[in-house]
Amino acid sequence: MESANFSREGRAVIELERDALEQLAQRLDDSFDRACQMLMACSGRIVVSGMGKSGHIGRKIAATLASTGSPAFFVHPGEASHGDLGMILSGDVIVIISHSGETPEILTILPLIKRIGAKLIVLTGSSHSAIGQAADICLDVSVVREACPLNLTPTASTTTALAMGDALAVAILNERGFGATDFGDNHPGGILGRRALIYVRDIMHSQNRMPLVNCGTALPKALVEMSSKGLGMTGVVDKDGKLVGIFTDGDLRRALNQSINLYDALIDEVMTAHPRTTSADALAAETVVVMREGSINGLFAINDAREPIGALNILDLVRAGIF
Numbered sequence: 015m016e017s018a019n020f021s022r023e024g025r026a027v028i029e030l031e032r033d034a035l036e037q038l039a040q041r042l043d044d045s046f047d048r049a050c051q052m053l054m055a056c057s058g059r060i061v062v063s064g065m066g067k068s069g070h071i072g073r074k075i076a077a078t079l080a081s082t083g084s085p086a087f088f089v090h091p092g093e094a095s096h097g098d099l100g101m102i103l104s105g106d107v108i109v110i111i112s113h114s115g116e117t118p119e120i121l122t123i124l125p126l127i128k129r130i131g132a133k134l135i136v137l138t139g140s141s142h143s144a145i146g147q148a149a150d151i152c153l154d155v156s157v158v159r160e161a162c163p164l165n166l167t168p169t170a171s172t173t174t175a176l177a178m179g180d181a182l183a184v185a186i187l188n189e190r191g192f193g194a195t196d197f198g199d200n201h202p203g204g205i206l207g208r209r210a211l212i213y214v215r216d217i218m219h220s221q222n223r224m225p226l227v228n229c230g231t232a233l234p235k236a237l238v239e240m241s242s243k244g245l246g247m248t249g250v251v252d253k254d255g256k257l258v259g260i261f262t263d264g265d266l267r268r269a270l271n272q273s274i275n276l277y278d279a280l281i282d283e284v285m286t287a288h289p290r291t292t293s294a295d296a297l298a299a300e301t302v303v304v305m306r307e308g309s310i311n312g313l314f315a316i317n318d319a320r321e322p323i324g325a326l327n328i329l330d331l332v333r334a335g336i337f
Contacts, residue, residue: 155174
């Protein structure tokens, strides 16, 4: 154990699989385009199947397709020959993963799939295999060798199969125009779903809960407004009600460092003018990016007339499960 260099061995595996992915990218051709077109035109469901490690990869690909707007599910080829083949209809597209292209359980159900009339896309390391030859479209996911030193354990080959599945899913996702709202609709129970479903308007403080003072307000009065609303900031509006500045806890610290007389100062002298803002219709997750990029803890949402209609801070995003 003392002589083992696990980091070196691990790095070699990652580099080998990286090279396999680079070669896969270079091999993409019009068969990939035709596969995407077939999946887009599918009038039924996308049925993914594979044995062993390929089956595990297939389950993930099916899940990715289903969550990104392409109805899909996984069928175990062994169970398919014992009744589950009834789940497949003529309008379906079958995506089979078989590195060897000679998986016995899949060969058993191939004639039945053909009889049903479903289309067949095969991801294989051997396009000349029996399964590869039976495909309507064959996608080459071959590798020079596995990362396993015995060249036996599926490692690099499962990586390329998974990458091909992701490539198919994302390519047709983009073509479908699948957006953040659609993603959120499919993931209502998780953090990803919340990030895609919650808008600024859902968590912002509005009306009387929004901290605001007018230009020319004495700084002590502005501090009272900040404290009463509890957001660590206050907006500053002009005589027309437009947001012209923001004063935050950070601005207060800077004023103290500059030895400004807090009792005599006006808010105009110490506020940050032309602050960054957001829209009530923006995704809350987008607001997180704005805050991180600007190293700021709070934002005001404004309308087209630059009138403040809401305010939120990092704690609001944390409570909403976004940050």
